[in-house]
Amino acid sequence: MAPGRLPRASLPRDPAPAAEATRLHELLERLGAALRAEARAAGADLGLQPVHAEVLGYLGRCNRYSDGPLALAEYLGLTKGTVSQSIALLERRGLVARGDDPADGRKVHLRLTPAGKRALARLVPAGGLEAGADALGHAERAALLTALEGLLRALQRARGGRSFGVCGTCRHFLREPDGGRRCGLTREPLTERDATLLCREHEGLAPAAAGGP
Amino acid sequence: MAPGRLPRASLPRDPAPAAEATRLHELLERLGAALRAEARAAGADLGLQPVHAEVLGYLGRCNRYSDGPLALAEYLGLTKGTVSQSIALLERRGLVARGDDPADGRKVHLRLTPAGKRALARLVPAGGLEAGADALGHAERAALLTALEGLLRALQRARGGRSFGVCGTCRHFLREPDGGRRCGLTREPLTERDATLLCREHEGLAPAAAGGP
DNA sequence: CTCGCGTAGTATCGAGTCGATACTATATGA
DNA sequence: TCATATAGTATCGACTCGATACTACGCGAG
Numbered sequence A, B: 001m002a003p004g005r006l007p008r009a010s011l012p013r014d015p016a017p018a019a020e021a022t023r024l025h026e027l028l029e030r031l032g033a034a035l036r037a038e039a040r041a042a043g044a045d046l047g048l049q050p051v052h053a054e055v056l057g058y059l060g061r062c063n064r065y066s067d068g069p070l071a072l073a074e075y076l077g078l079t080k081g082t083v084s085q086s087i088a089l090l091e092r093r094g095l096v097a098r099g100d101d102p103a104d105g106r107k108v109h110l111r112l113t114p115a116g117k118r119a120l121a122r123l124v125p126a127g128g129l130e131a132g133a134d135a136l137g138h139a140e141r142a143a144l145l146t147a148l149e150g151l152l153r154a155l156q157r158a159r160g161g162r163s164f165g166v167c168g169t170c171r172h173f174l175r176e177p178d179g180g181r182r183c184g185l186t187r188e189p190l191t192e193r194d195a196t197l198l199c200r201e202h203e204g205l206a207p208a209a210a211g212g213p
Numbered sequence C: 001c002t003c004g005c006g007t008a009g010t011a012t013c014g015a016g017t018c019g020a021t022a023c024t025a026t027a028t029g030a
Numbered sequence D: 001t002c003a004t005a006t007a008g009t010a011t012c013g014a015c016t017c018g019a020t021a022c023t024a025c026g027c028g029a030g
Helices: A017-044 A048-057 A069-077 A080-092 A113-124 A129-134 A138-156 B016-045 B052-058 B068-077 B080-092 B114-123 B130-132 B140-156
Strands: A096-100 A110-111 A174-177 A182-183 B096-100 B108-112 B173-175 B181-183
Touching: A017 A048, A017 A080, A017 A113, A017 B016, A017 B130, A017 B140, A048 A080, A048 A096, A048 A110, A048 A113, A048 B016, A069 A110, A080 A096, A096 A129, A110 A113, A129 B016, A129 B140, A138 B016, A138 B140, A174 B052, B016 B052, B016 B114, B052 B080, B052 B096, B052 B108, B052 B114, B068 B080, B068 B108, B080 B096, B096 B181, B108 B140, B130 B173
Parallel strands: none
Antiparallel strands: A096 A110, A174 A182, B096 B108, B173 B181
């Protein structure tokens, strides 16, 4: 971590890579805080916290392997105990319903109630960001999304977390000779809709180039 | 807010602008959550919450007009009452010290104690993000920073918040004939270091192109 | 078949965030 | 000088969050 001199001829046009990384960290943190403040304001009249909006949003977009408290805890980066309380609150409010697993008595499946879906719809937009996104061109916007996806993957990898992607970017996804879809991990066939939902077993396609020589 | 049809001939190569904006929102929220989880882990052994790291980081980088509870509340997007409690905690822990304003008896100036600076240093890095940033080229990284800065400005503008920038990007900043620096708002001269600190009175240079046709 | 172990989830406690409301004290200005 | 605005604090209640301890179920080895 010592600053030190650059071992290679220093290119004057790079404003200290470490400073750039710090600036990136700061910008993402500020953006995250601003989004959080928006979420707080949006949820205030419903009596919901930012984390509740995340729970509802996730439950609206996850598949049947990923709709339990544990998956939610992994997605949010919180402990299962903490998440259990937030779920209890959402259940008391009638926004989330719980169902048993027919095959495994330990498991719980969560789903949005109609009221939960309505609440989610009221929580989503907020705007603000769209104005900024509109100011960017097509190409810039696409590049931004790609770059952010890369950063998110890097962060998830560093923290040993799961990636929670959809089938299209998962290495377990199989295309059958008859055109059907199947998950190579559970061996189960997948409907078209299944393939658009977030999965906790998701693993990225490219293992990414190896690091050291 | 009704979806409606595009008034102009719709370009088929744009995958639904609204979906792109949603995806952007989601990515930034995920990134923010991941960073927050990192901050939580980093602060855990010091007994500090993510918001404490933000307070310490801000106090290490703000100028003398911006080191009070109210400025902090604006920066964090929280109420002054909430912030007052967090400050009280940091003061109890000996990480932050408070001083009176010689001119205005209502004001309080906050500063990091040596212990606070040490704590901040332990809170900063975490890594993870750097790996992702390294994977991008110079140009991509620069474009990413620029795009994120634009988004942040848009969000701050939409929320009516302050931008908290440095003198170099502030419309009040004056360069004097003798080479000195001065703030056009307070009329006070500024040292070289002053000009590198965050200011709550900061206002962006370009009012941004008007919206209409 | 039951013992042990691992997994999924819940219960409870304490520290802390956070907003709302109400309050004190100082500045400003008509 | 009296009203109003500004800066900050105090207190309350709902909630988050982690830690720890707990229940219940599944699964495999003996």
